[in-house]
Amino acid sequence: xxxxxxxxxxxxxxxxxxxxxxxxxxxxxxxxxxxxxxxxxxxxxxxxxxxxxxxxxxxxxxxxxxxxxxxxxxxxxxxxxxxxxxxxxxxxxxxxxxx
Numbered sequence: 001x002x003x004x005x006x007x008x009x010x011x012x013x014x015x016x017x018x019x020x021x022x023x024x025x026x027x028x029x030x031x032x033x034x035x036x037x038x039x040x041x042x043x044x045x046x047x048x049x050x051x052x053x054x055x056x057x058x059x060x061x062x063x064x065x066x067x068x069x070x071x072x073x074x075x076x077x078x079x080x081x082x083x084x085x086x087x088x089x090x091x092x093x094x095x096x097x098x099x
Contacts, residue, residue, distance in 0.1 A: 005072035005074045006074055006075060007074045007075070007077055008078065009075055010063075010067070010072075010074065010075035010078020010079045010080075010081075011078040011079075011082050013075075014060050014063075014079040014082025014086075015082045017059050017062075018059055018083075019056070021056035021059040022053055022056035025055055025056060029048050029052065046094065049094075050097070060079050063075075064076060
């Protein structure tokens with residue numbers, strides 16, 4: 001997947017990686033909460049979801065760096081477009097809680 005310079009590969013990777021990362025991080029939070037290792041006291045009602053989403057979106061930096069080293073500008077462009085779209089969705093969904 002990292003051997004092609006293609007906008008669609010970048011878009012697909014830029015969407016699939018954060019979605020998979022979000023579900024993985026959310027599952028980890030839930031398991032730790034069920035085992036009593038995490039407490040949600042003192043946090044806002046959707047703190048875990050917001051934090052999981054930000055961490056998942058930031059996972060796009062890994063393939064972006066790989067594509068940058070290989071000078072695959074079209075793939076980088078796809079990841080950046082997907083990342084900006086996910087950030088806009090994050091702001092629309094969680095922005096009212098923060099502002």
